[in-house]
Amino acid sequence: MVRALIIDDNEDNVGVLEQLLALEGVDYTSVHDPAKLDKSIAATSSFDVIFLDLEMPNMDGFQMLNKMKADSRFSHTPIVAYTVHVSEINEARNQGFDSFIGKPLDADSFPKQLQQILSGEPVWANP
Numbered sequence: 001m002v003r004a005l006i007i008d009d010n011e012d013n014v015g016v017l018e019q020l021l022a023l024e025g026v027d028y029t030s031v032h033d034p035a036k037l038d039k040s041i042a043a044t045s046s047f048d049v050i051f052l053d054l055e056m057p058n059m060d061g062f063q064m065l066n067k068m069k070a071d072s073r074f075s076h077t078p079i080v081a082y083t084v085h086v087s088e089i090n091e092a093r094n095q096g097f098d099s100f101i102g103k104p105l106d107a108d109s110f111p112k113q114l115q116q117i118l119s120g121e122p123v124w125a126n127p
Contacts, residue, residue: 002118004028005041007064008053008082013103017051017082020110034059047077049117051101054083054092062095069096078117086126099123 004026008014014030021028029047031040034056041047050068054061061081068074078099081092086102093100099122101113106125113123 002026002048003044003046005044005047005050006030007034007037007050007056007061009033009056010053013053016105020105020107021114024111024114026114034064037064046073049114050074050077050079051082052079052097054081054085054088062091065095065097078120078122080117080123089124089126093124100125102126 002025004021006014006017006028008017008030009032011032014032018028018030029041029044031037035058052061052064061083065079068079079097080099080101081088081097082101082103084103089100089102099117101123102125109125113125116123
């Protein structure tokens with residue numbers, strides 16, 4: 001089973017992504033506070049994809065990306081910047097994100113985007 005990790009402080013945005021993942025048969029874990037990441041994923045050994053919001057309180061997505069890239073648990077997991085700040089697409093690429101999907105998510109495009117990411121193909125989608 002494919003497992004996704006969602007890190008986003010906005011519950012509405014998380015809900016939309018959870019629904020889209022569920023439609024694709026993807027199991028997911030959602031973390032609303034990046035400071036609680038380790039506690040929230042302690043029982044999960046690995047993920048196939050990570051969706052990381054760029055703007056969160058206390059730790060932004062770029063800081064979180066650096067933390068995750070330094071963690072061996074995530075070394076082979078594609079990390080997707082997923083944000084309303086679509087103007088940051090180039091910054092996300094330069095900072096080392098594997099893909100970028102702008103919010104609001106496009107329900108029609110999402111299944112294909114997800115399959116591309118899971119097959120190792122980067123997606124740089126700006127709605």
